[in-house]
Amino acid sequence: MLDAKILVIDDNKSVLSALEILLQFEYNTVTTISNPNQISSFPDLHQIDIVMLDMNFSAGVNTGNEGLFWLREIRKKAPAISVIMMTAYGAIDLAVEALKEGAADFILKPWNNDKLLATVRSAYELRKSQKEVHQLRQKESHLKQHINQSKNYIIGNSKALNTVLNLVGKVAKTNVNVLVTGENGTGKELIARELHKLSSRSNEVFIAVDMGSIAESLFESELFGHAKGAFTDAKEDRAGKFEAANGGTLFLDEIGNLSLQTQAKLLSAIQNKTIVRVGSNKPISVDIRLICATNENLDKMVVDGLFREDLLYRINTIRVEVPPLRERGNDILILADFYLNKFISKYGKQGLRINQAAQEKLMAYPWPGNIRELLHTIERAVILSESNVLKPEDFLLHVSKPISVDLGPETLEDMELLMITNALNQNDGNYSAAAEQLGISRQTLYNKMKKAGKQ
Known part of the structure; x- marks a missing residue:
């Protein structure tokens, strides 16, 4: 017995x-109901799977107009219901009109039981398929919302950051390929997500792929998918990242890690806007917004023969250079405060604050690991804190020891900046102590750092 609800309407x-x-x-x-007027008040009509509806209810009337009227009413109230029309007066044009109005099928009276059951079964399968499609669309919508939800934020108001965000705002509305460059930890994926969020594809998926983590032998399967039986573990057809991102944005991080062989395969997919699953010969069209990112110097890699020039042209219609944290001035303290509040909440350490000397230490540090390093530094300080005030010694920064090299600073200003930086490092970022060591005032030290772009 099939799990379906059928409503029969006939006088x-x-x-x-x-x-x-x-x-x-x-x-x-x-x-069953004998009066079609009951349709208007029928409880939970939308939960009915199949309606079998007579086309004539008034004595001596056989035009079928009554049935068409009630078909429209049912479709208004519950458009997903499969409706089968029934009449003792068969006419081709009447059947065609009913189908145009949305009926699933047409039955003539008197009926053949086997044919009627087959017709109802077909209407049931149609309704079942429509339910499944609706559920899949709902799941897809929820999945897209979940994937696109980003708990990370672009934080800061420095000139360097605002320049990048202004460019992102202009580029986002287009479908051009974008290359995001910058050091590790600068937030290249956040910029890619911002491009997606501001684009016309924002309601579609954003698929991020770390190209550095994909083995070369799995490259085609991961990006283009595979057909059942393509290799030993291919027990079913599987879509790759290109198909998964169809209609949305595909973000390929660490693009500079690809071998020349995999670069050629990627170039072909980008140029032709089609992919072919491993083990299949059928081309599949894909519509994606491509964003790539790298911390490598791709121009130099092209010169060195490590990166295809034609691929660089394809992915580099617009280049967005994300500035390192050391060039973002006061954003360091804004980000530090953001992460401090985040970890205060996470670890239940209310009332924590960073004192002035510690802030100066954070500002003086070059942050080679950028925002990622700052995040871990703040988290570690919060976890290990023993008082409500975080001091310079609470922030463990990896200051590299000076390496003796033949080439010294190029200018007097460079030498001066090196001396100031060393003094700040030796005094844990304390401006007053560093200024005293250098024999200058704290304000002079601050002005020199500001002039050098370190504030």
Whole structure:
């Protein structure tokens, strides 16, 4: 017995009884009504799977207009229901009109039981498929929302950051390929997500792929998918990242890590806007917004023969250079405060604050690991804190020891900056102590750092 609800509407009680008897052995719920006016007040009409509707209810009328009217009413209230029209007066044009209005099928009276059951079964399969499609669309919508939800934020108001965000705002509305460059930890993926969020594809998926983590042997399967039986573990067809991102944005991080062989395969997919699954010969069209990112110097890699020039041209329509944290001035303290509040909440350490000397230490540090390093530094300080005030010694920064090299500073200003930086490092970022060591005032030290772009 099939799990379906059927509603039969006919003014002939003999027809209702016959259909109820016939259908009750096939379907778990069969309801009958003799007056179509009851449709308006029928409870939970949208939960009905199939309606079997007579086309004529008034004596001496056989035009079918009554049935068409009630078909429209049912479709207004519950458009997903499969409706089968029934009439004793068969006419091709009437059947065509009913189908145009959205009926699933047409049955003539008197009917053949086997044919009627087959017709109802087809309407049931149609309704079942429509339910599945609706559920899949809902799941897809929820999945897209979940994937696109980013708990990370672009934080800061420095001139360097605002320059990048202004460029992102201009580029986002287009579909051009974008290359995001910058040091490790600068937030290249955040910029890519911002491009997606501001684009016309924002309601579609954002798929991020770390190209550095994909083995070369799995490259095609991961990006282009595979057909069942393509290799030993391919037990079913599987879509790759290009197909998964269809209609949305595909973000390929660490693009500079690809071998020349995999670069050629990627170039072909980008140029042709089609992919072919491993083990298949069928080309599949894909519509994606491509954003790539790298911390490598791709121009130099092209010169060295390590990166294809034609691929660079394809992915580099617009280049967005994300500035390192050391060039973002006061954003260091803004980000430090943001992460401090985040970890205060996470670890339940209310009332923590960073004192002035510690802030100066954070500002003086060059942050080779950029925002990622700052995040871990703040988290570590919060976890290990023993008082409500975080001091310079609470921030463990990896200051590299000076390496003796033949080439010294190029200018007097460079030498001066090196001396100031060393003094700050030796005094844990304390400006007053560093200024005293150098024999200058704290304000002079601050002005020199500001002039050098370190503030």
